Amino acid sequence: MAKRANGEGTLSRRKDKNGKTVGWRAAVTVGTKADGKPDRVWVSGKTQEEVREGMQRVVSEHNSGMLARTQGITAAAYLDQWIDHVRGRLRPKSEADYRRVVEKRLKPNLGKLALDKLRPLDVERLVRTVRDEVSASEAKRTLTILSMALGQAVKWQMLPRNVAKAVDAPKVEKKEMMVWEPREVVRFLAHAQTHRLYAFFHLALETGMRCGELQALRWADVTESKAHDPSAGETVRRGVVNVRQTVTELGGVMTFGPPKSRASKRRIHITAGTLDLLDAHKRRQAAERAALGEGWQDTDLVFTTELGAAVDNGRLHRVFKPLAEGAEVQRIRIHDLRHTAITAMIRRGYGPKLVADIAGHADPAFTLREYAHVWEEERREFAPSAAELYGSLPRIVGVN
Template sequence: MAKRANGEGTMSRRKDSSGKTIGWRASVTVGIAEDGSQKRRWVSGKTQGEVQEKLRALQSDLHQGTLADTDRMTVADFLNHWVAHKEREGNKPNTVQSYRDTVNRYITPKLGRVKLEKLRPLDVEHMLTGLRRDGKSTSLQVYALRVLKMALQQAVRWQMLPRNVADAVKPPKMERQEMQVWDRQQVADFLKATEAHPLHAAFYLALMTGMRRGELVGLKWEDVDLDRARLTVRNNLVEVIGAPIEGKTRLKKATTSSVRLEVSTPKSKASRRTIVLSKGTVQKLREQQARQKAWREHAAEAWTEQGFVFTTVTGALVWPSALAKAYTNLVKEAGVPPIRFHDMRHTAASLMISVGIPPKTVSERLGHSDVAFTLRTYTHLYDAQREEAAFDIADLV
């Protein structure tokens, strides 16, 4: 009998111990293993006709390129491969770590044992239900679903799955939280209270430009042109979470991870931008330059020159977390409403909008990818401008 070609498929009876036919099964070859043996996909059913129909569907998927060898891979196995792929793609270290943590802590415990090819929308729904019962926030549920969708979409591109089953699942509805910003007087009070602090200029720059925390501590003097009142955002200083350091302990326990500083590029193409500075901001940066010069002279040989605008008194880098901690303490001392460090970015946007700076310019200064995102994010801040846009012909004649 002639050997069947790949994709032609085979069918056989399923029998019990007495030899009685209890069903049928069929398979098609989807690949060759390292030892030369065939890798096959199987279907089964009670009747020959049922299995023939399933076999035709398998053959159709194989010929269309939508049937791939998953080697009975579990969701956990696939997600580990996907995270490694995102790392090889050159994604930001903290982004990859975020994917890895989400996979290991929230997705794999719920779906890890499911065979990838058997994953269904209802399984994904059960994952979200489980996270909700575990007391996880809505935002975390939404992010976990987004990560899973991204991973399964890659499985479709790799032809490991015919479709992305997570696309059929709607994310939980999130209530939009009211944006917390300072008004002009609160901004003035905070800056006044921080004038003597070594990082005062960093806070001033954050409130006048909307620069992100990592962009501030990653700013170098070579990217600042005080004569032309401009700076260019080229760097982003990030704290990268890595593997634990052998032998290192904290509170008499072995550490579960390590953290290192890394000078990276900004988070997106739009984030690499040039910002025009006000006269007051230029003056603050000149004061920072003079302050740093005095530190350098006092530190003498202990000074470490790295070219950054904001440093410690010995020239060392300022960790983003240290900047945030200093900010939190200063907010308490200033007596202004407590808002997150990132909310200073929203405050900067609010100030720009309040003085009539066009949305496109606000978007460019903040490093948004497009002006539509800026308008959506700060739509409530433009309400007053919308009211002022109403006019009558009498106002013009």
Template sequence: MTVTLLAVPDEPEETPNSKPRKSRSRKRANGEGTIYQRKDGRYEGAAFVPTTAGTYKRVRLYGRTREEVRRKLTKALEQADQGIPISAESWTVEQYLTYWLDNVVRPERKPRTAQGYEGVIRLYLIPELGKKRLGKLAALDVRALINRVRAQCLCCKHGVDAARDKPRCCALKGGQCCESHPSVRMVQSIHAVLRNALESAVREEVIPRNVAKLVKVSAPKYKVNRGLTVGQARDVLKAARDERLYALYVLALCLGLRRGELLGLRWEDITLAGCRACDGEGGEVDGAECETCTGSGVESGKLEVTQTLQRVGGALRFVCPKTEDSERTIPLPPVCITALCEHRVRQAGERTDAWEGWQDYGLVFPSRRGTPMEPDNLRRSWGRVRAVAGLKEMRFHDMRHTCVSLLLHLGIAPNVVRDIVGHSDIEVTMTIYAHTSLDDKRAALRKLGDALG
């Protein structure tokens, strides 16, 4: 048998001058993304990432160099591996704020809160940030917003000066700005509304993080010593003695009720146990002074805070109290029971005088026709009382501060004071409302001096 051997040519040896063979590049797997150079010289990267709608979307990233695009692409793929989806829609800040206001705030928050949020969004957030893409909003944008708001002149922004017959501020050619800037509290509110909106977007997986949290805004510093002294409180009650709302001032000082809680108070929320005429068990009050309660020292009465009166959208409305802790039951001391009994007798006379014009809402402190009282009417009454008592610029709300401060000064436990006035956090009771008088400090230092000999 003949065997034929075929010569196998030797592989050519590589020489320094020979060209290297081209190696086949590995094909990129699905999900790794791709990077290529555009005709304009810039680089573009693309990859498929999960979206909030449960689908995958091809995103495109751009940069001046391949390395810049590679970093962006790597970051996008890392977020995808962590299960952080991108928005299925390309929201602008204005579009999302509108959606958040209609679908989250108005159904979940109280009308007054929603009204305040709407004003901040309409006047500040949309004009300043509305056109920006929500996903591209950065901490620097939020800081720039805060700085612009702080520097704004309110006269110019709202057209106040331009509407005057004789402009006095920026609307006047060559005029000097009146420096009417937003308060620290207003700036804090604007930041808080944006932060809450972006936090909702994070929870609904519209954006990966809340950039507003990265920006810190200084909080307003509340002044102390805004409450009344015992002598000033007595002057208020003395000045209000002839007012038809005398009982309202008694409740404000003794129970620390808010203005809206007082104006929304109903007789059905009050139990004046022990007096058949006043608690409704014995029929209507006939106009005579209630001898059962006046000066009797009855201590079994109570008051329940179940609603508050607020102006929302230009109309007075009864709404739920400010917080869950604001719904509370408060025992009535004798001074409050006496004032309420006298007030009910007086109100029966007003109802008789108004007769057919009386509209019975069952309110403790209504208008002279039985309808909910305009807060401006209470403000005018307080203005008279404040002037007679010589309290100058003291606010009506400062009587609430007074109640807290005096109770703490009398040695009442802070948690009891918190429950009486309806604070949600005891820190509010101790830091904002409570204050230490100069006499308290003097007595404390005297004790320290005595101890040191």
């Protein structure tokens, strides 16, 4: 008997326990395995014609190099494989977010489905479920991460196409930015000035540094210089904060790493008054270290717990909320202190490039987009006359 060629197969019946035919299946030989045995792809269907069409599709995809080899692989198993692939390739915070979405959103909704059986309608149901049960932004994030995972499956030739790309992301309404007015900043700082982390909030509201950058700030990153001012006839004290790293909290574990972007690694100039404030904070920290003795953790961090350890996000929130309530200011997030500082810089007339440099934005265009409403406020208020721009002008004839 002649050897069957690649792509040929024999149809066989699929029967139930009573011997009744419930479908058909066939094996398509697409090559030879490393052990010399035939490499086969099985095709199933309710009718012989459906199976023959499936066989032709397998042959076509095999010949074009697009054959998906996913028999028996569930979406959950593949997602685990994909997470292993991206491990170490992402920033810790991003990797944790990917894992969260996979475990909480993707596996519960799609995990039991065969990877090669995923259809756009399955993804549509997933997006709708997450949108209705959680939020539109979470649904959009879920769709994005699923699309990335399936895109890798296409690259690995496990799937012929990315079905997530056939589904539209839900519309997400951007939340209005919350910031304090200057009078609220003054009220908050006056109320918080006796707290041991007062310098943290002061520096956030003055420089617009991210919370993670402040949590990771070390004393070695705070430098001082003195320069002679001939006009004043005195030595002027200046300070610089060097942003070299940031901290990410994953499952209660503080992880130090490089800044968010190249632009985030920057130097921020601070005033002599802020240097005095940091000096006072350092003396207070030294007293805490002396009182604790050997129990103090020597981390060189500017902002620490009473034991010298890094201040985690939970502690910051527990401190910030009652301080804000006591100051009787509107409720905002700690991250909004950064928005408050950047908004104040814009209102004081700082240009987009300078604000972007101070904030650590890689592109001033992002600063313009993110704070567009503030720039618009400034443009409305700045409506100069020609005389203000160019000096006295000739009187226009016919105008009183």
